[in-house]
Amino acid sequence: MLTVKTTIKDVAKQSGVSISTVSAVLNATGWVPEDTKDRVERAINDLGYRPNRIAQSLKKRRSNAYGIIVSDLLNPYFTEIVSALQLRLLEGDKYSFIFNSDRRSDLADKSFEFILDRQLDGIVLISDSVSEKIVRKYSKKYPEVPIVAIERDYDIDSVYTLLVDSEKAAFEATTYLVNLGYKRIAMITGPSVGVGSSSYGRLQRTEGYTRALKTAKLPVSMDLIVEGTFRMESGEAAMHKLLCLPKRPDAVFAANDLMALGAMKALKQVHLRIPDDVALMGYDDIALASMVSPALTTLAMPKKELGEKAAEILLKLAAEDIVPHDSSEKRLKFFNASLVPRDSV
């Protein structure tokens, strides 16, 4: 857009100094005497001058801004992570842009390229928005742009990876149900194809569930494992499917809260009591989980910690002004999800 510009040149003319002097006071580089500094600052104010960030970026080859790619803005799990991440970044005086790929991986890949082409200083990938192929390609092409992946294990050395040990958490959750005496524990899993299928936690959660059943010498029945999409409606559909079974489950473990909420709706529709008829366990601990009734027992993902850790990695790298691979920072970090007992179990 054709911007009416008041450039550094105008400021220089107005204050009767050269542009390099103006630049010096703007960036606090070099020493400028108080009086000229005042003159320049007044000129800046009078003209309402603001440095053109695009020109700055072109010259400095850094933008002071980061990109965040998320696959589904409608899932509170993501927005809760993003909120923490952005806030922490802002405290470090860095801006961030959010890209929502809206569950379409082609968009995620395009966004990823777009970010890189705009020379953002770093990028955070949450869950499985961007394909491994693209990340691999660009991490090689732009080795100096740090990439932080949350809940996605790219198996690319240069990528900072934050994972949650979901297998353990799911094992504990399922064992908890077992110990309470539930015998037919069903699971609503994440999708095996499409968005969400490559998130780190997806398989892990199912594996933890399976291991717990085996450990407890309970049968693992394929009938009791039904696949969802991580979205609410899919939880509802999955629950209906489970209710059609000749012998319905007495407990259901959903791979995320949204699906658990969907399952809750399905149960209420057929007037089954929670937890008396069917117990319900979710995963994520989104804000909503404690608001519904009965309040949802779930596994708390360390969303705030994940977001903040990602921000801190980025901020540290920026402060050290080093290329990612030279950092002393460990590249792989594990977090834990913890059980939050509420009324639905």
Added chain:
Amino acid sequence: MLTVKTTIKDVAKQSGVSISTVSAVLNATGWVPEDTKDRVERAINDLGYRPNRIAQSLKKRRSNAYGIIVSDLLNPYFTEIVSALQLRLLEGDKYSFIFNSDRRSDLADKSFEFILDRQLDGIVLISDSVSEKIVRKYSKKYPEVPIVAIERDYDIDSVYTLLVDSEKAAFEATTYLVNLGYKRIAMITGPSVGVGSSSYGRLQRTEGYTRALKTAKLPVSMDLIVEGTFRMESGEAAMHKLLCLPKRPDAVFAANDLMALGAMKALKQVHLRIPDDVALMGYDDIALASMVSPALTTLAMPKKELGEKAAEILLKLAAEDIVPHDSSEKRLKFFNASLVPRDSV
């Protein structure tokens, strides 16, 4: 970040032509013979060349990208609008960045400046994230950058404004409750200070409620009007306050769904039945409203339409390549919210 660059120059050298030829094939301007075009394209591929968008922006003075500012990413109402907006923009081959001001108006203002300084091609403000003062200042300073405001009436001529007639909707909703025989209808309003207080719908909703009561010759009691923050917890707190009244309300109209959900939790805590003991009406129709139990009766904000309309205004302006004030487009557009009867009333 020090990007290893393969520039247009490298491509030119590799393919044995000049940079202007490369630029010509890249931008499809001018006529380049097939064979040289092929050579250039092969070189681009071999080198993995990608145009530097920052340099492009600096030169072309447009970035092909838009900024979206939102005050609370955790409120699904916003993300539902944003999703529709982004998708439509993408279909028009435009990118957009989301800024979440996280309910802090200072951040919103800073983000707004940041966007403008980065010469994004336009900006969408949702609800009341950015202050009027800042918008006024910059709309004057950058008259060529279109600004679209959703549910916020800035009273600045150049701003495209999309509003929903909430007074009418709230009137209808309240009248609906009256007609069903409810006599003590309470209202949980939006905040009179802080984030949300300047959103267009806030006062409107309360006014529609008041007018409906007056029309029905029902008393308007200040005790029955309690203020929330548009967040879930505030709805819970407000409901508790209402329940402490000597005579409790038989219906509650919350100014948004999130607060209605909070109120629902409060009611369940004290084992009051919905709608038998207390009926509940929300506003927004977020996805969740239909999932809770009882399903929430609410007023459907035209979120998709609002987002898409904003995108279309921007796309149209970009296509016409005209400055905003010369557009034939009407600058103020009203939408309607419609009643969605469900089980909670």
Added chain:
DNA sequence: TTGTATGCGTTATCAA
């Protein structure tokens, strides 16, 4: 048809 030269708004180097 292709190449050269200039400028977009900054920052940074180096003389003065």
Added chain:
DNA sequence: TTGATAACGCATACAA
């Protein structure tokens, strides 16, 4: 201390 001036990577008017 301050001021020219050369990049940054690209697009484009104009020349060849």
